[in-house]
Amino acid sequence: DTGVSQNPRHKITKRGQNVTFRCDPISEHNRLYWYRQTLGQGPEFLTYFQNEAQLEKSRLLSDRFSAERPKGSFSTLEIQRTEQGDSAMYLCASSLSMGEGTEAFFGQGTRLTVV
Amino acid sequence: AQSVTQLDSHVSVSEGTPVLLRCNYSSSYSPSLFWYVQHPNKGLQLLLKYTSAATLVKGINGFEAEFKKSETSFHLTKPSAHMSDAAEYFCVVSELNDMRFGAGTRLTVKP
Numbered sequence: 452d453t454g455v456s457q458n459p460r461h462k463i464t465k466r467g468q469n470v471t472f473r474c475d476p477i478s479e480h481n482r483l484y485w486y487r488q489t490l491g492q493g494p495e496f497l498t499y500f501q502n503e504a505q506l507e508k509s510r511l512l513s514d515r516f517s518a519e520r521p522k523g524s525f526s527t528l529e530i531q532r533t534e535q536g537d538s539a540m541y542l543c544a545s546s547l548s549m550g551e552g553t554e555a556f557f558g559q560g561t562r563l564t565v566v
Numbered sequence: 567a568q569s570v571t572q573l574d575s576h577v578s579v580s581e582g583t584p585v586l587l588r589c590n591y592s593s594s595y596s597p598s599l600f601w602y603v604q605h606p607n608k609g610l611q612l613l614l615k616y617t618s619a620a621t622l623v624k625g626i627n628g629f630e631a632e633f634k635k636s637e638t639s640f641h642l643t644k645p646s647a648h649m650s651d652a653a654e655y656f657c658v659v660s661e662l663n664d665m666r667f668g669a670g671t672r673l674t675v676k677p
Contacts, residue, residue, distance in 0.1 A: 454609075455609070484665070486667075491575075491669070491670075492669055492670070493570075493656050493667030493668050493669050493670050494610075494656070494667045495667070496664065496665065496666070507664070542609075542610070544610075553598075554600060554612045554615055555665065556612075557602075557609045557610035557611075558609055559607070559608065559609040560609065
């Protein structure tokens, strides 16, 4: 399968613990996006990469969140000192570029539950 | 900044009847507009997209949408609903590398 892959699919963690999620984009895609989706809401933009460079971060991304994309391939999203409010679905998407009309392809997401 | 309003959080139709999911957008530029569908436990899938070509856009599974600049709308329609259309639908506006999602419309299809 050559789609966007996210691991793990589900993560349950205790409050205060650190978690890390991984996203493997479609291989030739140079842009990679992270979104967060809570119940009953649309996905909210968190951050995006052009190759290995992190070009934009949302104000939603507090200092407990960090994302990396070494070598412009896979990406990781780490949440430190998790809080119950971090419980959500974390979605990754990739695209070739974001010129006019370029769609993003989404993974199935990682569902985080903080207990 | 751009924004999207999906006017209905939930739409219920009978199988075989038309579907209308409403979307209004706000944008400072000439945006790209998309509709994505999300089935339970599945990833977001692109239904259709508008760039700056034809204002009536045809997508997969019989869906289409019409871009109306004067009304800042991009409503999604389908002539005849199928049970498999039951899902969450998101309208998306994109400008300058920034995709903004609406809150979503849950479509229920009754037998």
